[in-house]
Amino acid sequence: MPKLEELATRVEAQGFRPYVIPVGGSNALGALGYVESALEIAQQCEGAVNISSVVVASGSAGTHAGLAVGLEHLMPESELIGVTVSRSVADQLPKVVNLQQAIAKELELTASAEILLWDDYFAPGYGVPNDEGMEAVKLLARLEGILLDPVYTGKAMAGLIDGISQKRFKDEGPILFIHTGGAPALFAYHPHV
Template identity: 40%
Template sequence: MNASSPCLSTSDLRAAVARLPRFPLGHFPTPLERADRFSKTLGGPDIYIKRDDCTGLAFGGNKTRHNEFLIADALQQGADIIVWGAGVQSNNCRQTAAACAKAGLDIHLVLGRGGPAKGPDVVQGNLLLDHLVGAHVDIVNATIGVDLDDHIAAEAARHAANGRKVYSWDRHRVKPLAAVSYALCVAEIVEQSRAEGWTPDAIYVSSAGSTGSGVVLGQLALGLSCPVRHISPIKWPWDTQEDMAQIADAAGKLIGLDLGVRREHIDISFDYIGPGYGSLSGSGCEAIALLARTEGILLDPSYTGKAMAGLIDDVRQGRRKPGEKVVFIHTGGTPALFAYAEGLVEKIAPRRLER
């Protein structure tokens, strides 16, 4: 089978995924919600929002899907603790910590305060939730990447030396496993849109890793003709397109599919990152305010706000046309809003009604 061939029905895809162990965490399928007022305000395509902010675990988000497979893998390996880390306001860490609480696993989070996502160690937003769900949290002076990875590896080794069974967070295994979950998200989109009598003309998602790779896996496995547009929140030092293609291809092999995913299957933009990863951008803040004030749906500053800025810009530049049906996958992250409160208020003027 090659990547350009129509392959599976949604039921066939679900059956292929069912060969993998899975630990139930989320509320699925998540809603696919038409954003009428938002679409009319932009004057472009009909925009539908796939509400993965409503996955149900500790404020939800995309990592709930990921963790159904990762937690199952950890339990199958006999692990009793996960050692993981990212930035202080990591959505990933918050959802993984909540998943560990539900599965009865200990979790040690090593959070880096350095880099472009730096901020005070205020117990707010995702960091507050990390503590509430019982994570052991260490905050270190390290940037996301090799520096922080070294701290995480050191803590994992220390726990192992003390007799703990540490889940090996090997990216070559974890990334494809996580990606499989988003093939199922695409299956949901296909089924939900079909039930309403339409098909997507494009899918937008905030990703530079497993989530987007999983969407491409679903796109290719189901033979969808619509493009997938990835809006990246970060510029990695490696070739992101090649990395995502490799993740998608490896994920396919986990469920018995040889798709031959290549770099050219990944359409990704780095134009909406703003000053840096985890920083507020003007266009991202505009997107947050516009969706909130037309639909009452909240985006986050680091990921979905910037991804929606990319979709808005594509509409304004005529790359997405009136009459099209566009799906935006809302990957969550809303708890981070509270940690960015001061900056958001500066960039998004509060409304004032005439008296």
């Protein structure tokens, strides 16, 4: 990011107003979209279904932190689980918590919900497919016609599937999976699919 900051400073000196978007769009402003997503989820579920758990891929932390703030205030009975895609819980937790707090401050809300992370599914590392993630990608494509990617949603779905079999969820009620896209990434991993 230092090069981008340097460029932004030069452009600003020329009278323009640049905005440097962080990796993954993960800052308080970028994560507001997922606070809004939590509102949409709450509205769609109202009077129809009580979601017990929500599962999301947790990488640069914006999606996870935005949902954490929104769901805490709109659906506090639902647990939010972030399946890490690139790092351990010890490394991911501060990223999510710091962003969660920044979002809450921006919105003048409190954010005290526990951040739940599962890190059993990201190895061997970011952008590197693993057997569990690829099985999840193939399973959903075959049974549901839903395309996942090996980097984010495949690993998150592997966590959801394993979480059910290991009874890791707090309740046995409906589980919502947040599909953040990524289907075009499948083409980069064609030998594995």
